[in-house]
Amino acid sequence: MLSSIVVEVFWCELKSYRVSYFTRANMVIWVLQALGGWKDELAYCELLLKDDIFNNSAWNQRYFVVTRSPLLGGLGAMRESEVTCTVNAIMEHPENESPWRYLRGLYRNDTQALVQDPQVASVCLKILTAKNNYVHALSMLLDLLCHGFQPSLEIRNAVYGLSDSGAQGSDLVKVVCSILELVDPMRANYWKWRRNMAPAQAAQCLKDDGLTGLSL
Known part of the structure; x- marks a missing residue:
């Protein structure tokens, strides 16, 4: 779980503007693409969301993993299970905009x-x-x-x-x-x-x- 090492460095900053989402995301993306470590990344995103379901950065990272990981088969293979997971998150907190945005993203370029x-x-x-x-x-x-x-x-x-x-x-x-x-x-x-x-x-x-x- 190489990306988690990077995220741990900023663990106390996850909700701070001192370390922007783009800084964290770019570092995580670089680690995953350059060094690998995809195996446990989705599980790590789930841990972040379990800790804070309103963590928009974690939702963004989850989308990156689902759509880019060579181990998951792409968005087409993951869509059904991800929709179910996202719907559950919405039902728990319908006022949380992040899973609604994530739900739309799961159908990117496939409005039908x-x-x-x-x-x-x-x-x-x-x-x-x-x-x-x-x-x-x-x-x-x-x-x-x-x-x-x-x-x-x-x-x-x-x-x-x-x-x-x-x-x-x-x-x-x-x-x-x-x-x-x-x-x-x-x-x-x-x-x-x-x-x-x-x-x-x-x-x-x-x-x-x-x-x-x-x-x-």
């Missing part, structure tokens, strides 16, 4: 797989139904909708349940954006822009991905 994977829609539904810490679930659902995802009645009702009674039957993308404008005020202008751009975004995504009639 993201839309079609039932685990993704399922975790969104569970978080939305719980009505607690659902900002990132709504954001993920918005991305799915803009890529041709056809939501079930359960998902529609879960979203409408987060809005006012007058939203029932309204365009779901606009309802999602309107809710996000209220519950995520720091990015209200961004969600307003997404709401206004929704028709054009949906048309472009469908053109790019060729996704029609998909439902999970």
Whole structure:
């Protein structure tokens, strides 16, 4: 576990700006590529996340290992198990943005797989139904909708349940954006822009991905 030697040097600095993520990551990457030591690296990432599931640097390192390790078979071979692991992390702390970003990364350059994977829609539904810490679930659902995802009645009702009674039957993308404008005020202008751009975004995504009639 050669990279762990490097990380141990900065163990007390993992959450400090004195040693940036890029400095740590570049050193770990150099060690792995130059000297090897891939064997225990994924397990070490799991230890870091067990210690602090909010450790974004550990999530980034895990993605590097999953996608670059010559021992794991690449993202295609690891995706199913990694999605399951990530969904579990999301269910534990749905307010944690890092696993949501990691989940998107697992489908990099394969939007169709993201839309079609039932685990993704399922975790969104569970978080939305719980009505607690659902900002990132709504954001993920918005991305799915803009890529041709056809939501079930359960998902529609879960979203409408987060809005006012007058939203029932309204365009779901606009309802999602309107809710996000209220519950995520720091990015209200961004969600307003997404709401206004929704028709054009949906048309472009469908053109790019060729996704029609998909439902999970």
